[in-house]
Amino acid sequence: MLLKERTKSVTHRILESLNYRMNLPDEEKIKYENQLKGFAGEKQFDVCMSRSHQSCLILNDLVLTHRDTVFQIDSLLITTDAVYLYEVKNYASSYFYREESFFTESGYKILNPLRQIDRSVTFLYNVMLSLGYRLPIHPLIVFIDPEFNLYSLLPNKLFLFSNQLPKHLNTLSDQNFSITDKQVELGKKLKALHNENYRPDNLPIYHFDQLQKGILCPICFSTSYRDTRQTYFCAACGHKETIISAIERSIVEFRLLFPESLMTTNRIYQWCGAIYSKERIRVILKKNYHRHLSRQMTYYSEK
Template sequence: MIIKKRTKPLMLQILESLNYRTVLNSSEKKDYYNQLKGYNGELQFDNYLGKLQFECLVINDLLLKERGKMVQIDALILMGNTIHLYEIKNYSGNYDYKEDGLYAQSDFVITDPLTQIHNSQPLLYNLVRKLGHKMEIRSQVVFIDPNFYLYQLPRDKPFLFAHQLTRYFDYMEKKQTAIKQTNTQLATQLSDLHITNYRPSDLPEYNFSTIKKGTYCPKCFSFEHTNTRNNRLCSSCSHRESITETIKRSSEEFHHLFPELKVTKHLIYEWCGGTYSEQRIQRVLSSNYVSHGNYKSTYYEVNYPILIK
């Protein structure tokens, strides 16, 4: 059972918007593609979890805070007396393993992914104990890309490769134990502690006046489209989306990018490139979000409180 589904990280959403609305420099574009590749790897792992035939509780994409330190966890599986913690890496190519990192043939070095596990596992252990549970934590790094090869790897490293996952989960199925009430309680407690208002501070610089306005396709990111009475039709890939959903999606994108600005019908009208009337925008905002203020100064709460870190 999936207790918490995975959502696209805010950092990726922002970089995605900026990639199509501004000109990212080479470093920023690299960050965007790395974020996108990592997220796609996590989705591939989710496909495995979605096919599991045994009883377990799955928590995806957890961001926790314990003793002043942030703990980011890609995936957890709770079953019996054990929490399985997974760090997912979507690397590709050939690497040699050394104690201080993974070395590519081009001498490019990746920090040892076990470092992240070693940092997060004790913090998670302490948090679980604080919540009143005694659970063993088993951590593994999953290399999800089948075209990733790691040489000179010691046998004792908790690494899982793509070709091992089916056999690994088959083994877990044979060893499964019934889900306890305490498992469900802990899974709910951890999900409730997930930090939803985290906003990274190392974002590219941008401002409302210079960023490209308009609505882009959620599938191919093209701004070119035609409108029928009720739908937006992408001119590039023919993706059809209701205009209501387009306005709603664009309003949330606006709030992600500019949390300091109030969401008003006039700003969303401008943000959508003047394509849809303010009256129509107001109907969508009023139907989907909580409004504040009087008629002339009404703004809307898009339910994404943001804490800058």
């Protein structure tokens, strides 16, 4: 039973938006590509998981905090007597694993996923304990790309390669766990602790004036468009939606990129590329947000 769907992280969404609105510096571009690759790998993992028809509870992509430390879990599976914690790695090509470190073919050392998962296990154990649950955690690092090769002298029981994943998931689904209210309660409590607005402090620096304005297509990220009285069409891929929904999406994107900025009709009018009237934008802002009136200006915030 899927208790929490996977969503793109704040970093992923910000880099995505910036990538189509400015020239991202090379370093940020690489970060964006890594986000895309990681997300694609996690989605691939989700497909395998859903095909295996688990009777246990599944929570995808949790951002949790333990004593001011934020940690992220790719997938969590709650059974009757244990919790499985999956860290999905979408590494391509070949890597070497020796002396408990990971190296690329060209000899570069990469962040050790074993250390990363060890940290997540410790934090998750403590979070669950604080919620009143003392369950064993089984961590697994899933290498999802079938082309991935790991050269290693020693096998590691935490590694799960893409060809081993179906068997592992089938073994779990064969156990046909009967989930009790206690497990459901744990799942819901963990879901409630998920911080979907977590903003890491290594986000790129950008300013409103430097970004290309206009409504981005949610499919192909183009800003070229055609429209009728009520409908917005992407001129590049043909995606179609109401103008209201296109403006609403753009407002959400503005809030994501500029959470500290005052949201005024004029700002959103500019952000949407000055193609729809301020009156039309005001109506949408009034409907979805809380309106603040001051002598100098009117601005809007979350309801």
